[in-house]
Amino acid sequence: MTNILIVAELHEGKVRKSTHSSITFARQAGAAGGTFSIVVIGGGAAAAAAEVTGYGAAKVLAVEDPTATVCERIAPTVAALVKSGGFDVVAVTASSFGKDIAPRIAAKLGAGYAPDISGVKDDGGKLVYRRPVYAGNAYASCRLTTALQVVSVRQSEFTAAEPSGGASPVEAAQPAAPDAAAARVEFLGLEAAKSERPDLGEARVIVSGGRALKEKFAEVLDPLANLLNAAVGASRAACDAGYAPPELQVGQTGRVVAPQLYFAIGISGAIQHLAGMKGSKVIVAVNKDAEAPIFQVADYGLVADLFVAIPELVKQLQAG
Amino acid sequence: MKILVPLKRVADPDNANKVKVAGTKLETTGLEWKPNPFDEYAVETALRLTENGAATKQRQGEVVVVSFGPKEVEATLRAALATGADRAIRVDVTDDKLDGDLVARALKAIVEKEKPDLVLCGKQAVDGDSNQVGQLIAEYLGWPQATFAGSIKSEGAPGKETALVVHREVDGGTINLKVTLPAVVSVDLRIVAPTSVKSVYTADGFKYPDGVRFAALMAIMAAKKKPLVEEKIETLAADTALKIEYLGFELPAARKAGVKVKDVAELVTRLKSEAKVL
Secondary structure, three states, X not given: OEEEEEEOOEEOOEEOOOHHHHHHHHHHHOOOOEEEEEEEEEOOHHHHHXXXXXOOOOOEEEEEOOOOOOHHHHHHHXXXXXXXXXXXXXXXXXOHHHHHHHHXXXXXXXXXXXXXXXXXXXXXXXXXXXXXXXXXXXXXXXXXXXXXXXXXXXXXXXXXOOOOOOOOOEEEOOOOOOOHHHHHEEEEEXXXXXXXXXXXXXXXXXXXXXXXXXXXXXXXXXXXXXXXXXXXXXXXXXXXXXXXXXXXXXOOXXXXXXXXXXXXXXXXXXXXXXXXXXXXXXXXXXXXXXXXXXXXXXXEEEEOOHHHHHHHHHHHHHOX | OEEEEEEOEEEOHHHHHHOEEEOOEEEOOXXXXXXXXXXXXXXXXXXXXXXXXXXXXXXXXEEEEEEEOOHHHXXXXXXXXXXXXXXXXXXXXXXXXXXXXXXXXXXXXXXXXXXXXXXXXXXXXXXXXXOOHHHXXXXXXXXXXXXXXXXXXXXXXXXXXXXXXXXXXXXXXXXXXXXXXXXXEEEOHHHHOOOOEEOOOXXXXXXXXXXXXXXXXXXXXXXXXXXXXXXXXXXHOOOOOOOEEEEEEEOOOOOOOOEEEOOHHHHHHHHHHHOOOO
């Protein structure tokens, strides 16, 4: 029987939707018998806990702690709750928050860690995890040899959980004493990218651009993204060149996405970029180089000058 | 400042689509060994933190590189020595007897002996893509961590650096942290941009060339004489048991090749009536 503790990601007093992927993981891992609970830690946790009471958790733990801005303060609380609550698996979504904190929790508990998993199955009472390696060019199945286990869950591979009804009880819990290291790290602030657009991890449509767009990155892509209520993504080359901010990067080492529709515009399709988007349902590539590798994964390819084709696409879509 | 940089060699990441499955193992035969790109960035970052950018031959402090693996990984270490690192350590072990957790525990023993002010590593190795060793070492040492650094500025007096201000690249923006040394920092892609790293020795406004530096032939020759010592994994970690066990591998199903459309009008029609996504 698996007893899972999900660490919710809190952002400006709200539970991030990325957390719902960990709930999907917990439902799958516990399918053969088991329960899961959710812990919400941070400033505004008590209020935010109510956002996740409708998903079938045994309980939702709320740790009101406005100082919990760094993993040196959050991980000790998670570890203490794992011990006192008799949990045997800790799950967190593999966002930048999850990737930062999960190994720290694992080391603290002496637990094994399965990073960025894309699947889970119960093999005679033991959980077997599936995870992408080599930029998604192979998938490994693996097991942790420790009784206590920590996993981070790939958001694009575990569809966000829908509410299942019911009302999980909310319990207030106390923060644990921070690590000694917490005194040596100061949170100076979050510079959030201001955007009215959906998050890359949640968007139904993503419009991504490459270096070919140059200084016209936003000028060309924004009208299409606005029209489709799409998130905007970018290749590494576009980010490195400063045409797009780093948080837009899609790829092996950026965001991994799987929208219903992905536009790759002026993106050649390096292995590292493909690793971040080839799980998309429908891929459209627009590139003037007919030999670009992106066309090997695209459902629809258009060989064209993107400075002409994209405005034309916007015009035709607007015309209905 | 003394900096320890762990290095890993990986099978050529630009040809990762050529990996094969053989039984329960993943085979990378035919793929050249390359330094993990993020580790190369960590070395470059360490060099920039320990020099005046206008006089890079004079190292202020020490950069020690360490790698785990058989004799052949010495090539990776020598390459780092050639770009300016001072000393190297190779921990003798084969890849199949390692996981990220054991690497972190063994590194802890090295840190306790070497007493660096900073452990600087790549945010992930691009073979296993685990993104874990920096965070694990930080916890094992009880040190603060700043992961996914896009820029770093050291504070304090030359030779007496006390803290680093780190801009972390996170989903949806940047998180700014100040960590008091000793600390663990893992670096992201943009750390090798011209003004991402500022040491206490480098003048404001100084710009590096974009990317990592290359070693001159003379430096490659000189690197052969720099100290490289060997350690045994068993003496560094009392418990060499692995926490993760790989049972097998499979290749993903290839995406079906699509169609080329002749113009924007055909694209719109197909997206609407065939793919039904608009």
